[in-house]
Amino acid sequence: MNDKDENIFRKKAEKISAFRNVLIELVKIDKSDYSHAIKKILQMASDSLEVERVSYWSTGNNGKIVCEYLYDQRLGDFNETYKGFVLKETEFPKYFKAIKKNIPIIADNAREDENTNEFTENYLIPNNITSMLDIPVWYKGNAVGVLCHEHTGEARNWLIEEIDYANSIAIMISLAKEESERNKFEEELYKSREKFRLIADNLPVPVIISKITDGNIMYGNDAFLELSGIKKENLTEFKMTDLYYDPNDRDEVIKLIRQFGQVKNFELRAKKITGEPVWVLISNRIIEFETEKAIATGFYDITERKKAEDEIIKAFKREKELSDLKSRFVTMVSHELRTPLTIILSNKDFLKRNGVKINEDKVDKSLNRIGEAVTRIEKLLNDVLIFGSDENYNPLIHFEYINLGEIIDASVKKAVATKPENFRPEINIENNIKGEIYIDKQIISEILDNLVENAVKFSRNGNKISIKSEMSGTDLVIQVGDLGIGIPENEIIKITEPFYKAENAKNINGTGLGLAIVSRNLEILNGSIDIQSVIDKETNIKVTIPIKQ
Template identity: 25%
Template sequence: MLSDADLHTQLKLLQQQHQALQADYRDLQAEKQKQETSADLWLKQRTRELQAEALEQKKAETLQRVFYRIAERAAADLSFYDFLHSVHSLLGELLYAKNCYVCLYDAQKNLKDFPYYVDERDGDTLQRSNVPYRRGLTEFVLSTDRPQIINAKRLQALQASGEVTEGSGDMSFSSWLGVPMHIRGVVGGILAVQGYEPGIEYSASDADILSFVANHVSSAIERYQALDELRKSEERYRTVIENVGVGVVVIQDSRMVFANPSLVRIVGHPLDYLLSNPFTAAVHPDDVPAMLDRHQRRLRGENVESFYGFRVITQQGEVRSLELSAVKIEWSKRDATLLFVVDATARLQAEQTQRLTLQKQSELNDMKSRFISVASHEFRTPLAIILSSAELLKYYGDRLPEAEKYEVIGTIENGVQRMTRMLDRVLLLGKAEAQMLEFQPRELDLTALCRSMVEDARTQQPKATCTMETQFTDMPTAGLFDEKLLRHIFGNLLSNAIKYSPQGGTVSFRVFPQDQHMVFEVADQGIGIPADEIPHLFEPFHRASNVGDIQGTGLGLAIVKNAVDLHKGSIQVSSSAQHGTCFSIRI
């Protein structure tokens, strides 16, 4: 049995152990509390981190969605204002953007434009286009080329430093955020938002977001500017095409798919007619095969002349001569032909007139040469005879018998008459060429006149060996004719028939009615006319190459032709060398 002292000692030991256990317990409780506190803090921290991550994830998703929708709007066929309006609406999902504007800056002109401006206080009172460059918040962003967050305090500091002294609009905002927009590599504008309510405070994160949006808007602005330039270019091109004097047409699938107003004017048909019919609808039928052949060969890639002429028939039936140049092009991603068309009618007519004038001048020169040749010959011969006869009378007149003297005088008279006849014919032809030859028809006894002309022809050439035959059957007793002109016509034809029949033969003169006309035929069996010279037969001073020494001026048939024309008649010639000639006149 333990003593009291031992019991006391054991009790004290137990108390010490108890105290130690309590201390350990307290330490354990403290450690437990510490661990619980640490776990709670970690849990809260982790919760905050997860919430932040979720917020960032949501924010990133929102950014991605907004940027996608901005890109989608940029690709849509929206007006520039409608696009910016949609950007403003989407921007509100990312930050406070009740008030927003877009400014574009032209550095060359030093002017600003505001294609989009929404402000709850400024309204529509501010200038929106061609705004001068000043010292405002917009200019501050443009000059610094950095995002700028402005509150009331910073605005005062900027105003005090002189950096912002010409701000426009209501400047009592709570916070203002502007970011630069880079367009085609340079600062070309800004995107800005602002708020007037208390508590609005933009952050650096907001500036980053707005900068991202500004990049997207800048790309869209470049696209809109490019489209605007293209549109203006197309308008300028269309203005030029529609106002140029040259016809412009595009042909595809054998139809016109485009034609400018000048082509409509040149071709002389309405536009709807040209576009709704084959492209050859107005082309002259004789020119269609060649045009189709060239068109098809060009489309096949063959080598075809790019410039040629053709004719069209206008709606009024007028024939016009056109010229075109053609080239193969692509139209709406398919092969087509581009044509440039000019009206060459006036030019070709002028060229034709010029050619005729030159030809006429050449003919006049030839006629002048022939006239000089004929006149010199025709005048020289009788003048020589007259001169020799005059000298004979002068020196031997007193010794000449009367008969020979009268014969010499007769020779002089014949020479004078020959020269007079030639001058009369020249004057008569001059009148005819100048359209001064008068046509004075009257009632005539045609049979009596024809017989009289035959007798005159016999009398003028009494030494002729020809036999004259006449046939005046079924002739009217009278008719309306110009006696003077008829004598010119048949006096010349009958005289020529006799003169160019040196070997004799028969000269016939037939007159008969036919189809309400009178037909006059003078035929001979003389030397005839070479076939290649018949087209020149009625030219003044023209004489056939086979006339030899037979006298003549080459004026008679030219006078005949003019006299027949005055009667509105026609003349035909059939002849062959050495077989005779027949002139047939219908009056």
């Protein structure tokens, strides 16, 4: 790993963050005006993906697709020449065959790709288009259009994060269609009071009318009855407050109605008659119904959309966590490998230059330094391999009766061997375990090796380290304490993450995997870890492991 690799990871993380910010902005825009919304979506997609031409084409069952909008970055505007432009299946059969599969068309070299090379002579070459990325747009379970990205200049290899982002942009177009259709329904609803019942009864959107004075429900269409679970004959027994998951939301809605005369697309949690929460967008306004002032409210169930948004947010969070993990890994490997490799190379050169001129003691010292450096590299690789397996990996556990005191002594011996004799701390061992315990020997050894090694590593010269073990009921409790540099309070929660090093320990050799390995092994044994630390004073780590009897 080198600085170039680290720079690549950083740029990728920055790109993902920029994509996330654009999606958050697009989620917030008013999509009730379809034309305005889709133009905004296409323009922002072009700018963020750095693609010269982004367009949306509507599909049908007649063997044609029609261009609705094409944003041209070179013009800085929409190219009206292409509006209404038609592509026919009879003229481009391979492309239509591909889009009918309803999966993305990823053409890094569009002029040679079998799905897009039909456009080469008459379209791609004249417009200097070299790469294409076409994403199907879905609405109500059907593919209704194609989102086209056309890259000019040097051919482009589409990255996986760019393809995922383009799919999210296609979802935004679906949401614009959804919201504009709902807006049309609402406009129709309020055009004519005389036709209100006729329209409302046949609307797929839930609609109710309630008294402005006390909130009693006066009317609800079939779609509302289905959403709420209320029976038609019992409808008038309910009030609007019965439908709000948080009753304070109704006060806010009433306040907005009185201030503006209507409310549009107010997001809140409603509840069914069973108490089950459901996310909705509501729009309402004051009307005259049956000779009195009332509030007409339209509901739009967005529960599935909220779940989808949550999944997008979780996906971006996972992506950021992975990016952070990679960045920490690159930093750790580049630092931890460089030092021992330098030692090996410098001692190799020393031996090569001096050869027989030096005495045996100096040769032994150089060879010992090389051996220590190799051991350090081997330790790094072992730590990475231990933690580098699949996160769902569940190793075969081999329980046996072991002497815990011997395991502790072995861990202490390995840890102090890394320190010069005049810098070794005083270690106090208090093993209160009588007899043997039934546990996996390798796993408990890895736990103790890492806890003791950390205590030795982060202790100051001459400070004491304490190791205590005892049984508490059927639980094995091990406590390791040191009077070292401590862990900043705000970093304790992160200290068991892979490759994470606290701010005050970044210049101390280590992989940042020790406590991550401890934490993972404790999960395997159904154990737990508790970390208490005071910066520049002490650290005490307690692990608790249930022991099979």
